[in-house]
Amino acid sequence: MKLSSMNYLFKQGMKNIWTNRIMSVASFCILAVSLLLIGFTMLFVANINRFVSGIENKNEVVIFLKDDVDESTASAMENTIKNINNVEKVNFYSKEQALEDMKKGMENENADELFSYVGEENPLPDAFRIRIANIEEISPTLMEINRLEGIDSIKSPTDFINILTGLKRFIGIVSLVILLALILVSFVIISNAARASVDIRKREIAIMKLVGATNTFIKVPFFVEGMFIGILAGLASAAITCLGYNELVKVLSQDMTLWSIMSINGFIPVSEFIWKIFIGYAAAGMIISAFGTVMSTRKYLKV
């Protein structure tokens, strides 16, 4: 196809947007709303995942050592634990440090008086504070640690972690189902809108076929039209998503107490995804709309 023909077909596609403006606006709105729904669901899921990951990152297993473990044995144990798979970080937490922290934590409750009863002897044990890499694999890791000599006891939030892992899986599955359903529904609605838009021009398509136009020649303006409407709808819904999300985060962040209790540090900031949203929405809008429109012309091209 010649460049001049491509130029004509491109202009024709753009002209068709205005000529069929009612259907163009309808397609634009349907596409924008669908993208908004999908986008907000994805952001919701991303935030939930971030919260769960945040809680996961606070996981800490504390290994209390027996009183008779000396410094060199503790150092050897530390090296051994470091080499265990799934152990991300190991910190030695001495009994002196533990006592100091305890005193600091009880400053307002007449700690000095209380600790005077303890006397010179520190009743607290030495310990290792361990961070687990993959929380879902915590049980085998703990079993391996437990085999070491010199361990008195292990304190780990296994039950909590199990609940968390289950919750994460549940959220993952539910959000995937919701997303797939939304995508499917959007696709059906969008293709119906595209079909309706093409349907009112079936006579036009039939005439073009009769005067000898090739299928490609007929399809290109529809493709251009769909592509342009898709990009516009994508950009508009990206803008609404970013603005809406930003406002929502502002409102929800006014009182962070509740989130702090839930170990939530904050929501994903808009700046972290703004370009991804704009590019992703525009690309998704363009692809869905352009191909949806062109696919809808197929039925009428069989003349």
Added chain:
Amino acid sequence: MVELKNVSVTYSNGVDALHDVSLRINDGEFAFVVGESGAGKSTLIKLLLKEITPTSGRITVNGFNLEKLKKNKAHKLRRTIGFVFQDFKLINTMNVYDNVAFVLRSIDAPVKYIRNRVPYVISLVGLKDKAKCYPNELSGGEQQRVALARALVNDPQLIIADEPTGNLDPKTSLEIVELLKGINECGTTVMMVTHEHELVRHFGGRTITIKEGRITFDDYIG
């Protein structure tokens, strides 16, 4: 040149639209095809456009063997034919110029050629001043002239006119047929389908009558 050899068409509902039709229209001829509604005229046109395939028989149009021509190559055949329909079949969202130019654009004709050819053809059918008008701003006769200009613009070997005067008053009908006659005198084969016997008698020439799917008369009158 149009040639049908023992062509029959039976639709899926069992209706025999055409029965063993053989016909030949030579290059440069003008032929009227007449018949009542349901006689098989529309089926004949659909066959020539390769909109449908015959149940049996062979069809050749402008050198294309329609039996061998694939559906997705039908545009090659259609580019050698100019069509004029009773309902004009103009694209309402395009003005007169663009309706006519569309045919040339769809075959990748050079822009310069389009710019020269389209105004020339529009002036041939007497619509020089209406090039910027949209179909709904024109009378029935004017719309049919646009359809004629569109049929002519690609310099086709054959023009098929399907009831071109069906929606026109008698005076305009005569003008349209005169235009078709003029086109034929320049060497283009014209096949005009009509049920207006008055018109056929007025102009005379080769007349093919179809009745109940069969050719019952094929001769020159007047």
